[in-house]
Every structure is written in C-alpha cells, then in structure tokens.
Amino acid sequence: MKTQHTLAILLLVVSLALAGCGDEGGQADQVFSLRTGLADGRLAYIGVGGAIDGVVNPELAVKAGERVRIELHNGDGVTHDLALPDLGRHTPLVMGKESVTALTFTASASGSYTYLCSVSGHRQAGMEGRLLVTP
Numbered sequence: 001m002k003t004q005h006t007l008a009i010l011l012l013v014v015s016l017a018l019a020g021c022g023d024e025g026g027q028a029d030q031v032f033s034l035r036t037g038l039a040d041g042r043l044a045y046i047g048v049g050g051a052i053d054g055v056v057n058p059e060l061a062v063k064a065g066e067r068v069r070i071e072l073h074n075g076d077g078v079t080h081d082l083a084l085p086d087l088g089r090h091t092p093l094v095m096g097k098e099s100v101t102a103l104t105f106t107a108s109a110s111g112s113y114t115y116l117c118s119v120s121g122h123r124q125a126g127m128e129g130r131l132l133v134t135p
Contacts, residue, residue, distance in 0.1 A: 028069035028104055030062045034082070035075040036094075036117075042126030043117070045082070048073065057129035060115070062107045064133050069104040070115070083118040084131060086111075090118065107133045 033048035039056040052058035062068050070091075072082045077097035083090035084103075091101040110133050117127035 027067065029066040030060075031069045031071065032058075032060050033071045033073060034058075035073045036078065036080045036127075037075040039126070043078075043122055044126050045072075045115075045117075045129055046075070057126070059130045059132055061132045061134065064107055064110050064135055066107050067104065068107050068131075069102055071100060071102045074099045079119055080117050080122065080127070081119060082115055084113055084115050085118075086113045093119070107131075109133065110135045 032052065034045040035048050037044060037046050039046060044056045045058070047053055047055040047058040052060070060068075060070070070082060072080065072091055072094050074080060074094045074097055079093050079095045081091050081093050081101070082103060084105075087105070089103055089105050091103045094101040113131040113133065115129050115131050116123045
C-alpha cells in the first residue's frame with residue numbers, strides 16, 4: 001500500500017514537472033516542425049514543411065502575441081531537446097529515432113531569441129537557430 005502511494009506521488013511530481021516545461025497547450029497561430037540530424041557534418045535542426053523545409057537551423061519568424069508551437073522530431077536517434085533560454089522555455093528530452101516532443105507558448109515580446117539543444121556539446125556542434133518575434 002505504501003509503495004502504491006509513493007508511486008502515485010512520484011507520477012504526479014513527474015507530470016507537474018513536464019507541464020512546467022513551457023507547453024501551454026491549446027491552438028497555435030504558427031506551427032514549426034524541426035527534425036534533428038546532420039548537415040555538413042554537424043548536428044543541426046532541419047526544417048520540415050513550408051518555407052523552412054530543408055533549411056538548416058532555420059529562422060522561425062512570428063509576430064508578438066501569436067501562439068507558437070515548435071515540434072521536434074528525432075531524426076537521428078540521439079537524445080536532444082529544444083530550449084529558448086531567454087524565454088525560459090524548453091521541451092522535454094526527445095530520445096529514440098522518430099520520437100517527437102513539442103513546445104507551445106505565446107510570443108509576448110518582440111526580439112531575436114536563440115533556440116538551441118541544451119544537451120552537453122550539441123549547441124557547440126551546430127544545434128542553434130533564431131526565433132524572430134516582430135511587433
């Protein structure tokens with residue numbers, strides 16, 4: 001009985017922690033899909049679909065006030081995530097080829113923000129791009 005209670009509390013804590021990763025849910029005005037992979041021998045985010053299709057570490061342009069969803073597809077089987085440090089947002093780690101995670105948030109302030117993989121060494125290996133929020 002005590003073990004079941006402990007397990008239930010642990011599952012609740014994990015669920016709350018994942019909810020705090022910045023995924024606000026709901027409909028998005030802009031949806032971007034990125035796939036992890038190699039480009040020119042470096043780790044990269046590669047755009048999938050629309051204007052960013054095939055673009056390495058594409059600039060993601062949105063307007064202030066828009067709800068944005070960034071989907072991260074694991075294309076190489078290596079553990080990755082996507083973080084927007086200046087906005088205090090990040091996805092959970094995406095592990096295993098073809099796994100998917102996502103981040104949904106409101107772009108509230110105009111500016112240029114770096115998105116990156118926070119796994120040790122991945123940013124330095126090329127996984128970095130820009131989110132441009134215009135007024």
